[in-house]
Amino acid sequence: xxxxxxxxxxxxxxxxxxxxxxxxxxxxxxxxxxxxxxxxxxxxxxxxxxxxxxxxxxxxxxxxxxxxxxxxxxxxxxxxxxxxxxxxxxx
Amino acid sequence: xxxxxxxxxxxxxxxxxxxxxxxxxxxxxxxxxxxxxxxxxxxxxxxxxxxxxxxxxxxxxxxxxxxxxxxxxxxxxxxxxxxxxxxxxxxxxxxxxxxxxxxxxxxxxxxxxxxxxxxxxxxxxxxxxxxxxxxxxxxxxxxxxxxxxxxxxxxxxxxxxxxxxxxxxxxxxxxxxxxxxxxxxxxxxxxxxxxxxxxxxxxxxxxxxxxxxxxxxxxxxxxxxxxxxxxxxxxxxxxxxxxxxxxxxxxxxxxxxxxxxxxxxxxxxxxxxxxxxxxxxxxxxxxxxxxxxxxxxxxxxxxxxxxxxxxxxxxxxxxxxxxxxxxxxxxxxxxxxxxxxxxxxxxxxxxxxxxxxxxxxxxxxxxxxxxxxxxxxxxxxxxxxxxxxxxxxxxxxxxxxxxxxxxxxxxxxxxxxxxxxxxxxxxxxxxxxxxxxxxxxxxxxxxxxxxxxxxxxxxxxxxxxxxxxxxxxxxxxxxxxxxxxxxxxxxxxxxxxxxxxxxxxxxxxxxxxxxxxxxxxxxxxxxxxxxxxxxxxxxxxxxxxxxxxxxxxxxxxxxxxxxxxxxxxxxxxxxxxxxxxxxxxxxxxxxxxxxxxxxxxxxxxxxxxxxxxxxxxxxxxxxxxxxxxxxxxxxxxxxxxxxxxxxxxxxxxxxxxxxxxxxxxxxxxxxxxxxxxxxxxxxxxx
Numbered sequence: 001x002x003x004x005x006x007x008x009x010x011x012x013x014x015x016x017x018x019x020x021x022x023x024x025x026x027x028x029x030x031x032x033x034x035x036x037x038x039x040x041x042x043x044x045x046x047x048x049x050x051x052x053x054x055x056x057x058x059x060x061x062x063x064x065x066x067x068x069x070x071x072x073x074x075x076x077x078x079x080x081x082x083x084x085x086x087x088x089x090x091x
Numbered sequence: 092x093x094x095x096x097x098x099x100x101x102x103x104x105x106x107x108x109x110x111x112x113x114x115x116x117x118x119x120x121x122x123x124x125x126x127x128x129x130x131x132x133x134x135x136x137x138x139x140x141x142x143x144x145x146x147x148x149x150x151x152x153x154x155x156x157x158x159x160x161x162x163x164x165x166x167x168x169x170x171x172x173x174x175x176x177x178x179x180x181x182x183x184x185x186x187x188x189x190x191x192x193x194x195x196x197x198x199x200x201x202x203x204x205x206x207x208x209x210x211x212x213x214x215x216x217x218x219x220x221x222x223x224x225x226x227x228x229x230x231x232x233x234x235x236x237x238x239x240x241x242x243x244x245x246x247x248x249x250x251x252x253x254x255x256x257x258x259x260x261x262x263x264x265x266x267x268x269x270x271x272x273x274x275x276x277x278x279x280x281x282x283x284x285x286x287x288x289x290x291x292x293x294x295x296x297x298x299x300x301x302x303x304x305x306x307x308x309x310x311x312x313x314x315x316x317x318x319x320x321x322x323x324x325x326x327x328x329x330x331x332x333x334x335x336x337x338x339x340x341x342x343x344x345x346x347x348x349x350x351x352x353x354x355x356x357x358x359x360x361x362x363x364x365x366x367x368x369x370x371x372x373x374x375x376x377x378x379x380x381x382x383x384x385x386x387x388x389x390x391x392x393x394x395x396x397x398x399x400x401x402x403x404x405x406x407x408x409x410x411x412x413x414x415x416x417x418x419x420x421x422x423x424x425x426x427x428x429x430x431x432x433x434x435x436x437x438x439x440x441x442x443x444x445x446x447x448x449x450x451x452x453x454x455x456x457x458x459x460x461x462x463x464x465x466x467x468x469x470x471x472x473x474x475x476x477x478x479x480x481x482x483x484x485x486x487x488x489x490x491x492x493x494x495x496x497x498x499x500x501x502x503x504x505x506x507x508x509x510x511x512x513x514x515x516x517x518x519x520x521x522x523x524x525x526x527x528x529x530x531x532x533x534x535x536x537x538x539x540x541x542x543x544x545x546x547x548x549x550x551x552x553x554x555x556x557x558x559x560x561x562x563x564x565x566x567x568x569x570x571x572x573x574x575x576x577x578x579x580x581x582x583x584x585x586x587x588x589x590x591x592x593x594x595x596x597x598x599x600x601x602x603x604x605x606x607x608x609x610x611x612x613x614x615x616x617x618x619x620x621x622x623x624x625x626x627x628x629x630x631x632x633x634x635x636x637x638x639x640x641x642x643x644x645x646x647x648x649x650x651x652x653x654x655x656x657x658x659x660x661x662x663x664x665x666x667x668x669x670x671x672x673x674x675x676x677x678x679x680x681x682x683x684x685x686x687x688x689x690x691x692x693x694x695x696x697x698x699x700x701x702x703x704x705x706x707x708x709x710x711x712x713x714x715x716x717x718x719x720x721x722x723x724x725x726x727x728x729x730x731x732x733x734x735x736x737x738x739x740x741x742x743x744x745x746x747x748x749x750x751x752x753x754x755x756x757x758x759x760x761x762x763x764x765x766x767x768x769x770x771x772x773x774x775x776x777x
Contacts, residue, residue, distance in 0.1 A: 048292075049294055055289070080276070
């Protein structure tokens with residue numbers, strides 16, 4: 001799933017949540033891949049959604065994976081909040 | 092602009108003011124024995140600015156402020172000596188910081204020139220720091236973490252985000268980054284236990300709490316301050332880790348929740364004490380910052396001034412409606428109704444006074460901004476001038492203060508430019524090289540008086556007269572008193588400046604100053620002694636909205652006399668009536684009291700009333716008796732501006748609406764007294 005937001009914060013939280021929820025409903029297979037190539041930054045409200053997503057995928061034995069995390073700002077956020085495991089970042 | 096941003100801006104401006112005050116205070120005194128508290132004040136202002144900027148993620152300000160803060164820290168610790176050059180640089184740092192705030196809040200970048208200034212100031216600060224071979228640490232320099240020495244403590248910070256945290260728009264990441272700037276964030280753990288299933292999630296509601304393991308030399312209060320802008324949206328708990336001897340560091344990192352519980356149990360008492368100490372610290376800091384003593388149970392609210400204006404308008408209408416009801420109740424002869432109306436009137440008056448008080452602010456804060464103008468102007472004119480504010484705690488309506496600042500700036504610049512002499516000239520006249528300007532405020536007879544006093548050369552009345560003749564403002568053979576000559580400087584087009592300087596004499600003359608002051612229903616006077624100095628005295632009304640008035644009748648019209656101007660009311664006996672008719676004054680307790688016949692003055696028909704009442708009014712040091720027909724007593728007066736038809740009537744300042752809908756004019760006591768004193772009738776009488 002390509003995340004089509006450059007900035008993901010509380011302003012986009014509801015929209016992003018709906019898109020994500022729709023996506024999970026139509027998901028086929030046992031892997032959910034989040035493509036962050038467009039994303040520059042995220043805030044805690046979005047991180048909270050990722051936590052809920054991680055719990056959801058874990059329950060259903062779906063492998064959650066994140067790719068193309070190129071933004072320095074985003075990388076810094078992930079590092080500060082220790083999100084590597086939550087987002088399934090493969091080093 | 093968000094509420095948080097508004098608070099941020101207000102606080103930053105407040106800190107900049109503190110900084111400027113402290114810098115100017117230090118600049119004006121010898122550096123041999125500096126006031127350490129001023130240096131501490133400077134440091135705290137810069138430190139708070141850095142913290143505030145950090146919370147909003149304005150790294151440009153944080154890094155700049157960090158450098159200035161480092162220098163000030165060295166100064167306050169006695170490691171680097173304070174110099175006048177450093178103070179000058181810090182004043183520029185203060186000015187530049189104001190600019191940086193503008194740039195950051197508008198999400199802009201520094202242009203080429205601004206960036207050059209930025210770099211020059213950084214170099215300036217660095218060179219002062221380097222003078223003692225100090226290692227300059229910047230936030231970019233991650234090695235700085237190594238410098239956290241043995242004085243540092245490890246903290247465990249638990250932040251529970253309240254349901255609406257996200258809606259506040261604040262980003263916790265900025266706070267974490269700021270904490271990292273003043274210490275080292277070792278670990279951040281997100282506690283997700285409260286997050287519901289994905290389908291149940293409300294994305295704008297917060298379910299999270301954070302656990303931060305943190306190392307810093309700063310006191311616990313500084314950590315608390317980092318969360319100041321979100322304090323209403325979180326539950327914060329900060330513990331010192333070093334006191335948890337039973338728990339190993341490994342356990343803490345792996346099981347912060349467990350550590351938290353253990354600590355809570357063991358150190359409950361300590362926690363209470365810390366919190367109490369923090370409250371005391373916050374309280375004392377606030378008192379110090381605001382220079383305001385507040386009781387233990389009081390707190391300060393920042394309210395949009397438009398809301399207060401709206402309330403004043405509403406209470407004004409209520410006052411008018413109440414006057415109508417009062418009049419109606421008197422007609423009905425219903426004692427119960429009259430009593431109820433009387434109680435309501437008292438309550439309305441109390442509410443009115445309460446609301447008017449909200450608008451009253453101390454003049455000192457606004458006046459302190461003028462110090463910089465005097466200092467900078469003096470420097471440009473190569474003069475040595477001390478500036479003192481007396482009566483800074485005098486209160487005045489905020490809107491009056493705002494409107495009086497421009498005239499004050501102009502008059503102060505004039506004092507610097509034309510009043511105070513250059514040091515060599517003062518030397519020759521046997522005066523100290525350093526001149527003085529005093530800005531003084533005090534209440535007097537229901538007005539606020541502001542004086543600008545300088546010990547300069549004074550005003551040469553001969554030069555003023557000659558200039559006025561040259562400019563065809565008066566005729567060369569005109570006979571004027573000394574006061575009248577001084578008043579010429581307020582005439583449009585009058586300027587004695589031989590050259591137009593940067594400081595004053597730009598053509599915007601004292602006439603504009605006088606007009607602005609009169610627009611506020613105020614007045615301005617001059618007293619000057621050649622060679623000794625000049626005093627400008629501005630008299631302003633306390634407020635512009637509602638006053639306590641005294642209702643009188645003259646002929647068929649009703650008038651309001653501002654109660655603060657009234658000294659007493661007297662009824663004339665036959666002897667006094669005779670004296671008044673023949674001489675235009677009466678003798679009151681052995682003093683001559685000039686009488687102004689209001690009916691004559693306004694060209695009203697003579698009334699048939701047999702009573703002749705005199706209301707003794709005072710403005711400044713002058714007293715006059717106003718002859719009126721009837722006295723009705725106190726009246727809460729809502730000031731309404733006069734239309735074009737009435738505004739040029741001398742002796743009337745505004746109007747008001749009475750309970751029966753009738754309009755009553757409000758006397759301009761200053762103008763009436765001036766008229767009576769200047770009038771030939773009195774001169775003859777005397």
